Amino acid sequence: MRGATGDHPPATSGYDAELRRHNEVLRRAAGIRLHDHVLDIGCGTGQTTRQAARTAREGSALGVDVSAPAITRARELARAEGPGNVAFEHADAQDHPFPQERFDLVISRFGTMFFDDPGAAFTNIGRALRRDGRLVMMVWQAGELNEWDVTIRRSLAAAEGSAAGPPGGPDPFSLADPTAVQELLRGAGFTDASFTDVHEDVNYGRDVAAALAWVRGFTCTSEVLKRLDPAAATRAVETLRAELAAHLGEDGVRFDSRAWIVAARRS
Ligand SMILES: C[S@@+](CC[C@H](N)C(=O)[O-])C[C@H]1O[C@@H](n2cnc3c(N)ncnc32)[C@H](O)[C@@H]1O
DSSP: OOTTSSOOOSOSHHHHHHTHHHHHHHHHHHOOOTTOEEEEETOTTOHHHHHHHHHOTTSEEEEEESOHHHHHHHHHHHHHHOOTTEEEEEOOTTTOOOOTTOEEEEEEESOSSOOSSHHHHHHHHHHTEEEEEEEEEEEEOOGGGOHHHHHHHHHHHTSTTOOOOOOOSSOTTTTOOHHHHHHHHHHTTEEEEEEEEEEEEEEOOSSHHHHHHHHHTSHHHHHHHHHSOHHHHHHHHHHHHHHHHHTEETTEEEEEEEEEEEEEEEO
C-alpha cells in the first residue's frame, strides 16, 4: 500500500516520521478527554493509539489492525513505552464483533480507506460507539491534489515503452469525495459529518536514499515495478530518484499533500 494503503510495514519510524505534521492535526481534532474510551481503526504500529491512551489516562485505547505484523510491533512498542491502558487486537474492523456502545470516540489515521464493503464496515464501527459518540478520521483527498501521488505516478509512467499501467490494489483515495462520504456515513448511522482541509507536507526521509527505499515499499510503487521489464524498472526508479532529489530540503524529502479530517457523530 502507499504509506497509504492496506499493508503497512511493521516498522515504527517510517510512517510516523512521514506523518509527523498530520499526526498533530489529528491529535488536536480528536480532542480526547481524560475518561474517554478510544478505538483506533487500522492502527498500524500504534503511535496514534498510544498517544490516545496517554491523553485518556482514566480511560483506555484499543488499536485494531488487519495486519498481524503491525499488531505484533504495536504490542512490542506498547510494552516498551507504555502506557498501561492501551491494548491491540488483530482484527478486520469491517466485521470484528466489537463490544457494542463501548467507545466514546473512534479515531483513525489513514486506516479507513481500504474496506471491501465500506457501508458494512462503518455500520460495524458505529455499533461500537456509544450514542452521540464521535468518529474523527484522517483520509486522503483526491490523488490529483496530492503531489506525492502525482509525482510517483508520473515517475513510474515515465518508463517509456513499459506496461506500467494503473497501480491497482487498495485505493488510498476511496474516501476523498465529501458528498459520497457523507452519504456513506449517513447510511451507517452517523450524523453531522464535517470535512476539514488538512494541507501539510509528508516527509519521506532525511535523504534521497532513505526516501527512495520508503517509496519503493508502497504497494502502488512495488506492484508497478514488478510488472515492468528490468530495463524499464531501472528507468522508473532513476526518474523517481531524481524527483525525490528535487524535493530534498533541509529537513528531508517533502511533498505537498491534502487530506481531510472527517468528523461525525453516531446518531
Ligand atoms: C496507511 S496504514 C495507517 C496505519 C496507522 N493508522 C498509522 O497511521 O500509522 C493503513 C492501515 O489500515 C489497516 N487496515 C486496512 N484494512 C483494514 C481493515 N479492514 N481492518 C483493520 N485494519 C485495516 C492496514 O493494515 C494498515 O495498517
